[in-house]
Amino acid sequence: MDRQITASTCCYCGVGCGVLIEHDGERILGVSGDPAHPANFGKLCSKGSTLHLTGDLTARALYPELRLGKGLARSRTDWDTALDHAANVFAQTITEHGPDSVAFYISGQLLTEDYYAFNKLARALVGTNNIDSNSRLCMSSAVVGYKRSLGADAPPCNYEDLELSDCVMIVGSNMAYAHPILFRRLEEAKSRRPQMKVIVIDPRRTDTCDLADLHLAILPGTDVALFHGILHLLLWEDWIDRDFIKAHTEGLAELKKLVRDYTPTMVSQLCGISVEQLQQCAEWVGTSPSFLSLWCMGLNQSTAGSAKNSALINLHLATGQIGRPGAGPFSLTGQPNAMGGRETGSLSNLLPGHREAANAEHRAQVATYWGVDQLPENAGLTAIELFEQMRSGKIKALWIACTNPAQSMPDQTAVREALQACPFVVLQEAFHTTETAAFADLLLPAASWGEKDGTVTNSERRISHVRRAIGAPGEARSDWAITVDFAQRLEKHLRPGATSLFAFETPAQVFDEYKQLTRGRDLDLSGISHELIDQLGPQQWPFPTGAREGTARLYLDGVFPTASGRAQFVTDPYRAAKEQRDARFPLTLITGRLRDQWHGMSRTGTAAQLFGHVSEAVLSLHPDELRRHRLQPGDLINLKSRRGAVILPVSSDDSVRPGQAFLPMHWGDRFLKGGVNTLTLPAFDPLSKQPELKHSGVRLEPVNLPWQLFALIEGDVQQHLETLRPLCEAFSYASLSLAGRERPALLIRAASATAPEPQLLRDIDQCLGLNDGPVLAYDDPRRSIGKRVRIENSRITAIRLAGETLAQHWLQSLWLEGRADEQLRRWLLAPLSAPPGNTGAPASDSKTLCNCMNVSQNAVCAGISRGLDLQGLKQELGCGTQCGSCVPEIKRLLAATAQPVAVTS
Incomplete structure (x- = not known):
């Protein structure tokens, strides 16, 4: 080759x-x-x-599909028919109901060129500000925080600052899971400079906390109170930079009046931490030569997200810790190009070049550059508002690109009702398997990773060239090209005879037009081009025309892009999260990340080995909560919020406090019946309009689902998932996942109060290949128990257990080991179904601890029992030598098995 x-x-x-x-x-x-x-x-x-x-090809959208009426199935069509139909529908809708009757919902995973094409399409051609991005769910509170406090949406720091800082505060981020490469960099820096202080602020004790000198396990949503309490102590102890405050800021006098009331005792009670912890945190922040803060969704996804961001930035302004190495407020971006989207104006309130859609001068500047008379004045709908308006019938046509709102948006019952109610939904997407695909009237296949060309901007303002390696499969096309092709067709309806606004033939042409809208702005990247990045490597903005290198850090001169040139202290009081614990909903549900999955699993959900560390959705509860509810690990419960419910198993986890519960955010309806976001609430921050996805009020209710099902099938896992998932609707509980590496398989775990109709099991068996061929079978109709195992070439290739599933973990182990011995035959034909040699309980030590090197927890524990330390495990097993994400867990296993030192007198 x-x-x-x-x-x-x-x-x-x-x-x-x-x-x-x-x-x-x-x-x-x-x-x-x-x-x-x-x-x-x-x-x-x-x-x-x-x-x-x-990116399994069986999961990919490969050609356009069109549905000609609600309730009908989509059928394959060609690009001309698909885009002509879309242009006709959009044009007719705009003519009959006005430009604000249509909307675009796009994604932080698009390239900058894709973003720009969509913005020009919505604003210049359609004439609507109804264009928002899933970055609204991710970074919009950080945007507001930067703009209110510093004057512009511009993270001032550089990744090098992680290595140079003397005190690093990580807030609302399990950085070890969400941004592991940066966390490894911080980890290495601390190993070189042990005197560096690391503070982690998180309600849960995550892997990130293993690096911390101080972990503040605050109560969910109390960040503003904490930051005000820290500032109270900084002012009291005079740990502030008076010269910086006087020369470069304004607004401290008013803020002082507010934080005077945030005494250590009050903050300790509000946040659920000790006064001593608060004082230690304030001392390190106030006395360290350099102070860097890092944050992510724990601050942003909140009804007080903007206040949290600005309250944190207040600490930097009070101490003068901004605009120099190792210091500054540094948001960690959730998506690969959420920054590029903000730069191009891809939130409903923005315009390209960090301009405001509500600003008449800004609108005039962009309209003149684009060669149109004017841009729309009406405020655009943000994500939550957009789906509410769609549900009420005001949005008649929606174009979704590269995002999966039927998984990622809160209050999924309402979101799915909105998608169902919308007369015309277009989905421009690389994967036809996403939850949103089922609602699409028109599915347009998009190119994906490795198949397209353009640029992205990362968390440190660094622009990289995304280069195409191979062609897109089937008839899939690049996102910018799809958008431009549609826009050119729509122009014939809305601007007949006019010169096209979309005369683009390459993504480089799109970028070169866009960058001129940044000239003279705070993010000036007029000196950057695809060719320059190829010559010099990725560059940080601002990079104006004539520059020879990018700008590593901002505000070195203490001048800020505000009207006065000064940074602003922002005075916002602490306001509690929208849903507090009460008698009806006595638990706070916290959502967060898994180590090996990403967002809605559109892509990671196609790789079986990424399920090796955590294989299914499980609710984590403190052991005291399990005892209080009389639950055992593995028991199924009905988890209810004010919006919906989902059934899933529980686990014992002392990393969460009593009164709290933790659930990873990745599991959508495709893998867990109902999906996590059936529970979350759509309440949003009044300034950023970012929803409070992080915490909701919930309660546990017992369920009695004695009839259980376990199934496993090797082979084309995406095809099996597509055919078997609909059949699982009949069960009260259904969880689907993947397993294996060389021989991936689909796993199903399901439960119901009573046995289903026999035909359903026959349909499932048909999909599993268990109705004929080399299949061992045992049935006990009186007890509604049935067992099927397909064995080919002395290997298990499919399993179905119905009625009870005690042997599921044993059988899964046999499948993984590639053997089917005589024990299997004896067990299958026995009247009792207990597996040989054990109770059939799941072996937690069999999970994959190190995905990079395929090292199981069992192998690590065996190595520890032989006396290996961390270095020995790395050398012998290879675990922890690649990405390093497994190292914190290995360290905990080492600590747990450490022998106590004998003390003699």
């Missing part, structure tokens, strides 16, 4: 890692970190290092 290497970027989080794609021109064969890329210097996390294993 003609193996080639193409340098590009990772498509997951906002770290913006460089990757080297190995391919033969037609297929992607492997991926490795790019040693020359300044974001990661060759390192990749467990997700990035498995990119070549994702």
Whole structure:
């Protein structure tokens, strides 16, 4: 094979890692970190290092599909028919109901060129500000925080600051899971400089906390009170920079009046921490030579998200810790190009070049540049508002691109009702398997990672060139090209005979037009081009025309892009989260990330090995909560909020406090019946309009579901998932996941109060290939128990247990080991179903601890029992030597098995 290497970027989080794609021109064969890329210097996390294993073609959208009426199935069509139909529907809708009757909901995973094309389409051609992005769910509170406090949406820091800082505060971020490459960098810096202080503020004790010198396990949503309490102590102890405050800020006098009341005792009670912890935190912040803060969704996804962001930035302004190495407020971006979206104006309140849609002068500037008379004045709908208006019938046509609102939006019952109610839904997407795809009247296949060309901006304002390695499969096309093609067709209806606004033939042309809208602005990137990045490497903005290198840090001169040139202290009081614990809903549900999954699992959900560490949705509860509810680990419960309910198992986890529960945010309806966001609430911050996805009021209710089902099928897991998932609707509880590496398989766990109709089991068996062939079977109709195992070439290839499932974990182990011995035959034909040699309980030590090197927890524990330390485990097993994400868990196992030292007198 003609193996080639193409340098590009990772498509997951906002770290913006460089990757080297190995391919033969037609297929992607492997991926490795790019040693020359300044974001990661060759390192990749467990997700990035498995990119070549994702994107299963059976999950990909390969050709346009059109539904000609609600309730009908979509059928394959060609691009001309698809886009002509879309242009006709949009044009007719705009003519009859006005431009604000249509909307666009796009994504932080799009490239900058894609974003710009959509913005020009919505604002210049359609004439609506109804264009919002899933970044509204991610970074919009950080945007407001930066703009209110510093004057512009511009993170001032650089990744090098993680290594240079003397005190690093991580707030509302399990950085070890969400941004692992940056966390490894911080980890290495602390190992070189142990005197560096690391403070982690998080209601849960996460893997990130293992690096912390101080963990403040505050009560959910109390961040503003905490920051005000820290500022109270900074002022009291005179740990502030008076010269900086006097020369470069304004508004402290008013803020002083507010924080005077946030005494240590009051803050201790509000936040659920000790006075001593608060004082220690304030001392390190106030006395360290440099202070850096890092934050993510724990601050942003809140009804007080904007206040939290500004209250944190207040600490930097009070101490003068901004505009120099190792210091500053540094938001960690959730998506690969959420920054690029903000730059191009892809939130409903923004315009390209960090302009405001509500600002008449800004609108005039952009309209003149685009060559149109005017831009729309009406305020655009933000994400939550958009789906509310769609549900009420005001939005008649919606174009969704590269995002999955039927999984990611809160209050999923309402969101799915809105999608169902909308007369025309277009989905421009790489994967036809997403939850949103079922609602699409028109599905347009988009190119994905490794198949498209453009740019992205990472968390440190660094622009990278995303390069295409192979062509897109089937008839899939690049997002910017789809958008431009549609816009040109829509122009014939809305601007007949006029010169096209969309005369683009390459993504470089799109970028070159867009960058001129940044000239002279705070983010000036007029000096950047695709070619320049290819020559000099990824560059940080601002990078004006004539520059020779990007700008590593902002505000070094203490001048801020505000009307006065001064940074602003923002005075917002603490306001509690929308839903507090009460008698009806006595638990606070916290959502967060898993180590090896990403967002809605559209991509990671196609790679079986990424399920090895955590294989299914489980609710984590403190052991005291389990005892209080008389539950055992593995028991099924009905988790209810004010909006919906989902059935799932519980686990014992002392990393969460009593009164709280934790559930990973990734599990949508495709993998867990109902999905996590059936529970979350749509209440949003009044300024950023970002919803409070992080915490909701919930309660546990017992369920009695004695009839259980377990199924496993090797082979085409995406096809099996597509055919078997609808059949699981008949069960009260259904969880689907993948397993294996060389031989991936789909796993199903389900439960109901009573046995289903026999035909349903026959249909499931048909999908599993268990109705004929080399199948061992046992049935006990009186007890509604049935067992089926397919054995081919002395290996298990399919399993179905119905009625009770005690043997599921034993059988799964046999499948993984590739054997089917005589014990299996004896067990199958026995009247009792208990597996040989054990109770059939899940073996937690069999999970994959290190995904990179395929090392199980069992192997690590065996190594520890032989006396191996961390270095020994790395050398012998290879675990922890690649991305390092497993190291905190290995350290905990080492600590748990450490022998007490004998003390003699």
